[in-house]
Amino acid sequence: MQSVSEQRENQSPPRTTDKPAVGSVGSGRWVLPPAPARMQVIGLNLYYGSNQVLRNVNLDIRDREITAIIGPSGSGKSALLWCLNRLNDLVPAARVEGKVLLGSEDIYAPDVEVALLRQRVGMVFQQPNPFTMSVFDNVAYGPRQHGIKDRRRLEEIVEESLRKAALWDEVKDMLDLAGTSLSGGQQQRLCIARLLAVEPEVILMDEPVSALDPISAYKIEELMLQLCNSYTIVLVTRNMFQASRVATTTAVLMGGEVIEYGPTEQIFESPRDERTDNYIRGRVG
Amino acid sequence: MTTLRSAFAAEMENLEKQLLRMGSFVENMLATATRALVEQNDALANEVILRDDIADEMDLNIEHACMRLLALQQPVAKDLRTIGTALKIITDLERIGDYSVDIARMAKRLSGQPYFKPLEDIPRMSQMVQSMVRNALRAFVDRDLNLVRQVCEKDQEVDDVWHALLEEILERMEQDPKIIRQAVALLLVARYLERIGDHATNVAERVHYTETGQLVQIARPHRPRLAERESGGPSPPPS
Numbered sequence: 148m149q150s151v152s153e154q155r156e157n158q159s160p161p162r163t164t165d166k167p168a169v170g171s172v173g174s175g176r177w178v179l180p181p182a183p184a185r186m187q188v189i190g191l192n193l194y195y196g197s198n199q200v201l202r203n204v205n206l207d208i209r210d211r212e213i214t215a216i217i218g219p220s221g222s223g224k225s226a227l228l229w230c231l232n233r234l235n236d237l238v239p240a241a242r243v244e245g246k247v248l249l250g251s252e253d254i255y256a257p258d259v260e261v262a263l264l265r266q267r268v269g270m271v272f273q274q275p276n277p278f279t280m281s282v283f284d285n286v287a288y289g290p291r292q293h294g295i296k297d298r299r300r301l302e303e304i305v306e307e308s309l310r311k312a313a314l315w316d317e318v319k320d321m322l323d324l325a326g327t328s329l330s331g332g333q334q335q336r337l338c339i340a341r342l343l344a345v346e347p348e349v350i351l352m353d354e355p356v357s358a359l360d361p362i363s364a365y366k367i368e369e370l371m372l373q374l375c376n377s378y379t380i381v382l383v384t385r386n387m388f389q390a391s392r393v394a395t396t397t398a399v400l401m402g403g404e405v406i407e408y409g410p411t412e413q414i415f416e417s418p419r420d421e422r423t424d425n426y427i428r429g430r431v432g
Numbered sequence: 433m434t435t436l437r438s439a440f441a442a443e444m445e446n447l448e449k450q451l452l453r454m455g456s457f458v459e460n461m462l463a464t465a466t467r468a469l470v471e472q473n474d475a476l477a478n479e480v481i482l483r484d485d486i487a488d489e490m491d492l493n494i495e496h497a498c499m500r501l502l503a504l505q506q507p508v509a510k511d512l513r514t515i516g517t518a519l520k521i522i523t524d525l526e527r528i529g530d531y532s533v534d535i536a537r538m539a540k541r542l543s544g545q546p547y548f549k550p551l552e553d554i555p556r557m558s559q560m561v562q563s564m565v566r567n568a569l570r571a572f573v574d575r576d577l578n579l580v581r582q583v584c585e586k587d588q589e590v591d592d593v594w595h596a597l598l599e600e601i602l603e604r605m606e607q608d609p610k611i612i613r614q615a616v617a618l619l620l621v622a623r624y625l626e627r628i629g630d631h632a633t634n635v636a637e638r639v640h641y642t643e644t645g646q647l648v649q650i651a652r653p654h655r656p657r658l659a660e661r662e663s664g665g666p667s668p669p670p671s
Contacts, residue, residue, distance in 0.1 A: 175646060388506055415508045417645025424509045429436040 177413035185210040185379040191245035215394030223403040232268035269342040273354035275334035277326030285326040289345035312340035332363025454490040455569035461532035466558040469539040480536035487529035517638040524631040531624040548611040564632035583636035584650040590629035
């Protein structure tokens with residue numbers, strides 16, 4: 148793992164990957180231009196005790212695009228997402244086989260600093276979870292943890308992060324207000340700003356709008372589409388149509404397996420796998 | 433296989449029925465218009481002309497049903513392709529209705545005049561394109577890609593009849609300019625039928641898309657036209 152300072156140096160110009168460009172994704176009308184993979188999941192198996200949750204998952208997470216993971220309840224979507232920044236380490240009896248590469252580094256290698264990994268690969272949860280502190284301190288929390296003490300520098304980071312999270316105009320006059328006093332949608336954008344303040348490379352989003360009203364949800368979707376110009380986003384959602392609106396590529400997970408992965412248009416217009424066709428059309432049995 | 437969206441499934445089924453109804457309605461308009469022409473029957477021709485409004489209404493109703501399904505049901509995959517196909521093919525069917533009206537109008541113009549030659553090729557072409565329309569829609573309902581291919585092949589035969597008829601009538605006009613008015617009218621009818629064949633082929637190609645997800649023009653091998661065959665090379669299209 149790189150140190151924070153090494154990593155920051157490497158971010159200008161932003162985030163060229165160490166991996167060679169991967170081949171085109173899709174077929175027929177739906178071929179996406181080749182793009183480097185920011186993360187690669189290779190032969191991933193996940194067990195919770197004796198229960199196998201993920202089965203030989205192979206997936207390229209394309210750099211600075213939105214990759215959606217969809218699938219029925221219990222198919223392993225969140226479990227897969229959690230593997231991407233080792234949140235599963237927190238689950239007792241969880242065991243992982245296979246590799247997850249960030250750039251060219253295996254995040255499950257023994258010398259990986261998990262805290263640093265989670266800074267590079269941040270997570271936005273279903274329920275907004277701002278800290279019980281002011282809006283300013285929420286965003287400044289991460290940079291402070293990484294040793295930034297200078298007030299002006301912190302103010303710059305906070306403003307920049309809140310602007311990127313499309314929240315600045317709404318909260319610039321109440322930065323001292325408790326983060327928890329904001330509306331649900333604002334709280335979620337505050338959590339995204341808090342993430343952006345530590346300059347992640349990848350943002351994992353686990354049902355980021357399912358607790359929000361439609362307008363707040365659209366604002367988050369709009370934000371995702373802006374952020375993916377600079378950040379790689381992986382979105383887990385039960386709302387297929389959210390995936391179809393924002394994601395460039397979509398992976399369909401069923402019974403812990405990726406049964407189909409391709410350009411989102413292809414998945415929703417002409418899926419190759421009959422199981423995908425049946426799932427997205429609501430046909431069962 | 434059961435669906436968790438039974439109301440939606442019922443609406444999709446209803447959409448298919450509406451399409452079939454419209455298809456057989458315009459096919460019937462075409463058959464009636466052809467009869468009006470052959471039998472020089474003004475009453476039949478008028479009937480076809482009156483039916484045009486009904487075909488137009490069917491077109492609008494199906495479009496409305498498609499837009500409703502798109503707006504309210506968020507169809508995907510096969511359902512999405514079926515609705516996209518429906519939206520495309522109603523335009524083809526509506527045009528077939530329009531051409532049938534054109535033929536009926538021509539029948540009225542020609543009624544009472546003895547034909548300068550027995551009408552054989554035109555009824556034959558009409559039969560051929562009617563079967564194309566019927567088969568294209570049956571292919572849609574039965575998800576039958578063999579029928580799709582048959583329709584596309586039939587279009588070649590229709591084109592051949594059209595080109596042969598064109599050559600023959602041009603020749604007759606050169607020999608006897610007095611027939612020109614009637615001959616041009618009959619040529620137009622043949623041209624309408626040839627275009628109906630093209631619309632039926634469009635429908636078949638859309639069925640192919642619904643079934644496979646691939647938007648392709650089904651290969652129609654180039655057959656040399658009669659003039660090309662005679663001169664040994666391509667000729668400019670007749671103006």
